[in-house]
Amino acid sequence: MTYMQIVVRDTMQAQLHRPDFLRRVHQLP
Numbered sequence: 264m265t266y267m268q269i270v271v272r273d274t275m276q277a278q279l280h281r282p283d284f285l286r287r288v289h290q291l292p
Contacts (some may be wrong), residue, residue, distance in 0.1 A: 264272075
């Protein structure tokens with residue numbers, strides 16, 4: 264896995280438990 268694939272996977276998992284985390288990620292440039 265590339266680093267970005269890991270980030271995407273972890274973000275998808277976080278969405279199930281911490282939607283605020285996902286929103287912060289999407290606010291990044």
